[in-house]
Amino acid sequence: MTVHQSTDNSSGVKRTVRNTLFALVAMVGFTIALVPLYDVFCEITGLNGKTADSAQVISATGVDTSRTVRVQLVTRSAPGLPWRLEAINQVVTVHPGEVAQARFRFTNTSDQRLSGRAVPSVSPSQGARHFRKMQCFCFQEQWLAGGESLELPLVFQVDPALPDDVATLTLAYTLYPMGEEIALGGLHD
Amino acid sequence: MTPETTQSVSQHSVSDVASGHDAHAHGHAPTGLMRWLLTTNHKEIGTLYMLFSLLMLFIGGTMALVIRAELFQPGLQYVQPEFFNQMTTMHGLIMVFGAIMPAFVGLANWMIPLQVGAPDMALPRLNNFSFWLLPVAFTTLLATLFMEGGGPNFGWTFYAPLSTTYAPPSTNFFILSIHLAGISSILGAINIIATILNLRTPGMRLMDMSLFVWTWLITAFLLIAVMPVLAGVVTMMLLDINFGTSFFDAAGGGDPVLFQHLFWFFGHPEVYIMILPAFGIVSLIVPAFARKRLFGYASMVYATASIAILSFVVWAHHMFTVGLPLTAELFFMYSTMLIAVPTGVKVFNWIATLFRGSISFETPMLFSLGFIVMFTIGGLSGVMLAIVPADFQYHDTYFVVAHFHYVLVPGALFAIMAAAYYWMPKWTGHYANETLGKWHFWLSVIGVNLTFFPMHFSGLAGMPRRIPDYALQFADFNMLSSIGGFLFGFSQLIFVWVVIKAVRGGVKAPAKAWEGAEGLEWAVPSPAPLHTFDTPPEFVPERDSPSRHSDH
Numbered sequence: 001m002t003v004h005q006s007t008d009n010s011s012g013v014k015r016t017v018r019n020t021l022f023a024l025v026a027m028v029g030f031t032i033a034l035v036p037l038y039d040v041f042c043e044i045t046g047l048n049g050k051t052a053d054s055a056q057v058i059s060a061t062g063v064d065t066s067r068t069v070r071v072q073l074v075t076r077s078a079p080g081l082p083w084r085l086e087a088i089n090q091v092v093t094v095h096p097g098e099v100a101q102a103r104f105r106f107t108n109t110s111d112q113r114l115s116g117r118a119v120p121s122v123s124p125s126q127g128a129r130h131f132r133k134m135q136c137f138c139f140q141e142q143w144l145a146g147g148e149s150l151e152l153p154l155v156f157q158v159d160p161a162l163p164d165d166v167a168t169l170t171l172a173y174t175l176y177p178m179g180e181e182i183a184l185g186g187l188h189d
Numbered sequence: 190m191t192p193e194t195t196q197s198v199s200q201h202s203v204s205d206v207a208s209g210h211d212a213h214a215h216g217h218a219p220t221g222l223m224r225w226l227l228t229t230n231h232k233e234i235g236t237l238y239m240l241f242s243l244l245m246l247f248i249g250g251t252m253a254l255v256i257r258a259e260l261f262q263p264g265l266q267y268v269q270p271e272f273f274n275q276m277t278t279m280h281g282l283i284m285v286f287g288a289i290m291p292a293f294v295g296l297a298n299w300m301i302p303l304q305v306g307a308p309d310m311a312l313p314r315l316n317n318f319s320f321w322l323l324p325v326a327f328t329t330l331l332a333t334l335f336m337e338g339g340g341p342n343f344g345w346t347f348y349a350p351l352s353t354t355y356a357p358p359s360t361n362f363f364i365l366s367i368h369l370a371g372i373s374s375i376l377g378a379i380n381i382i383a384t385i386l387n388l389r390t391p392g393m394r395l396m397d398m399s400l401f402v403w404t405w406l407i408t409a410f411l412l413i414a415v416m417p418v419l420a421g422v423v424t425m426m427l428l429d430i431n432f433g434t435s436f437f438d439a440a441g442g443g444d445p446v447l448f449q450h451l452f453w454f455f456g457h458p459e460v461y462i463m464i465l466p467a468f469g470i471v472s473l474i475v476p477a478f479a480r481k482r483l484f485g486y487a488s489m490v491y492a493t494a495s496i497a498i499l500s501f502v503v504w505a506h507h508m509f510t511v512g513l514p515l516t517a518e519l520f521f522m523y524s525t526m527l528i529a530v531p532t533g534v535k536v537f538n539w540i541a542t543l544f545r546g547s548i549s550f551e552t553p554m555l556f557s558l559g560f561i562v563m564f565t566i567g568g569l570s571g572v573m574l575a576i577v578p579a580d581f582q583y584h585d586t587y588f589v590v591a592h593f594h595y596v597l598v599p600g601a602l603f604a605i606m607a608a609a610y611y612w613m614p615k616w617t618g619h620y621a622n623e624t625l626g627k628w629h630f631w632l633s634v635i636g637v638n639l640t641f642f643p644m645h646f647s648g649l650a651g652m653p654r655r656i657p658d659y660a661l662q663f664a665d666f667n668m669l670s671s672i673g674g675f676l677f678g679f680s681q682l683i684f685v686w687v688v689i690k691a692v693r694g695g696v697k698a699p700a701k702a703w704e705g706a707e708g709l710e711w712a713v714p715s716p717a718p719l720h721t722f723d724t725p726p727e728f729v730p731e732r733d734s735p736s737r738h739s740d741h
Binding site for chain 1: 311312375378379382383386387388413414415417418420421422425436439440441442444447450451454512513514515517
């Protein structure tokens with residue numbers, strides 16, 4: 001009886017172990033899938049203030065002159081890049097649907113040729129997907145020679161679909177060094 | 190250990206002669222250190238797990254006392270802020286992964302085969318491997334404290350970029366140790382599931398299992414589901430640090446907030462991993478000392494399963510202040526509050542079990558009653574933290590520290606202590622010393638409340654977590670917390686003394702050590718011989734099931 005039962009058990013144990021290992025592998029796959037899924041989710045919802053990373057066309061839904069939206073432009077630098085990034089126009093007041101421009105000045109304070117990239121973030125985050133950029137220096141990395149200074153434009157439009165309770169959008173640019181290794185290793189580009 | 194060892198060995202050779210078989214080939218079993226290194230016996234591995242977790246409790250506790258000593262007064266007295274950060278981080282990691290989790294796995298190893306009538310765990314050699322991974326993992330983790338740049342200093346939640354861009358060089362060892370501890374938990378969980386699903390004695394259906402077995406089955410599924418997520422997160426950290434990827438680095442297109450989502454997708458089920466087996470333990474001890482059947486067996490099972498399922502959809506309540514959309518905050522607020530419903534079912538079931546019971550207050554019962562009262566306090570502050578606007582004030586303050594220590598110390602740890610006192614007669618053959626046990630309990634209760642209750646107030650007043658120095662207005666509360674912390678810490682030495690005394694001698698326990706206790710473990714002699722249930726025990730659901738309808 002004991003022998004009979006132990007064989008019964010061992011096939012059951014094998015089946016359970018196989019099933020749990022299968023569940024384990026599925027969860028590993030799910031974890032890996034969460035990374036691109038999160039990106040897609042953020043792109044759709046604008047969660048975390050991420051904006052589109054390529055130029056968008058002008059949306060011709062008309063200008064809503066009954067509302068004005070303050071767009072604040074702020075910049076900051078991540079450590080590791082001896083550059084300065086300034087917003088020349090710190091606040092731009094626009095009507096939803098209107099195409100506007102703001103200018104930024106990049107200055108390389110070192111004497112070496114370096115590359116960097118400004119990464120945008122919009123808050124509040126529900127405004128992110130209503131912030132459309134037609135032209136932006138943030139779509140690609142910038143190269144500056146030692147001591148060089150460069151003025152670059154941002155052409156944007158605030159979508160009239162922006163929720164009514166959002167009267168101010170803050171667009172923050174963070175300047176990051178673009179070393180060779182990051183450019184090659186970036187998985188999300 | 191020695192008397193217990195010789196006793197079990199002699200008993201098992203007697204039973205060998207009596208049953209006249211040599212199926213386990215233990216006639217030439219290794220002795221001394223090799224015996225413990227190579228053992229595949231669930232009771233010995235269970236003992237190893239619990240001794241290991243006791244050691245970790247004292248190492249993590251010493252770190253807690255370093256923290257409390259520094260916070261005794263405002264200003265910097267004993268340690269530098271860099272070392273203080275390493276202490277808060279290591280204290281959390283060691284208590285979570287080294288003390289609480291292995292203690293529950295140890296209890297599972299000892300008691301699940303006894304409670305389901307199995308001769309051993311389903312995969313004994315894997316069992317040995319999953320235990321011995323732990324000393325390696327935690328030696329590695331502790332060794333980082335002595336490395337250049339110090340150990341992990343980014344908090345036990347190791348948020349990126351603190352744990353990637355700004356991390357000390359030892360972080361690679363931290364990642365390795367988390368991987369090892371994770372593999373250990375996963376293998377342990379597979380073993381527990383395989384044992385419970387396949388090795389139950391004939392006649393025992395799932396709804397006849399003890400609640401400790403039930404809660405562990407559900408916990409094991411949680412482990413299988415979320416440990417891979419933890420492994421994934423630390424692997425991404427490893428890639429970001431060493432191989433130039435940018436999972437959590439905004440410069441390369443990654444997102445540090447992704448780290449928090451992934452971490453808490455693991456982290457929230459993890460907190461239930463640390464509390465569900467405690468629910469199971471209390472659900473055995475309360476009926477035993479109230480001398481009544483557990484009220485609402487089936488609802489306990491369903492409540493446990495509901496908590497486990499809900500634990501997957503509440504993770505972002507740890508992240509209300511990162512800037513989530515309003516709808517997400519509402520969803521996570523309500524789903525979190527929903528967990529209070531099955532948890533409340535459990536608390537009411539325990540109270541209903543006590544109602545009109547014939548209650549006696551032996552040490553295991555005291556710890557269980559302490560659990561019910563103080564876990565509920567921790568649960569209530571949890572509901573407070575779930576309220577989004579309130580959380581904006583509570584976030585990262587000592588209120589949060591008070592909350593999770595109430596559910597983990599007088600919650601999980603008290604349940605482990607209750608289990609140790611409850612099953613001590615089964616393990617050692619002797620009752621734990623009642624007088625010392627009561628001293629242990631009451632000093633722990635006073636110590637734990639003195640430590641953590643004032644933290645609610647300092648937190649509400651705005652004292653942030655993880656700081657070595659603080660504003661003067663928090664001085665009184667912190668001094669109380671520190672006095673309580675030292676009282677609680679040193680009271681745990683009583684427990685060590687109780688264990689040593691029980692191993693060496695004391696009041697001999699019969700097979701059924703407690704009058705009102707139920708379960709197959711009480712059918713084997715005390716102390717339990719090394720090998721039990723070589724033939725499956727008889728199990729009559731109408732008589733033996735905790736869910737049976739008729740009272741005998």
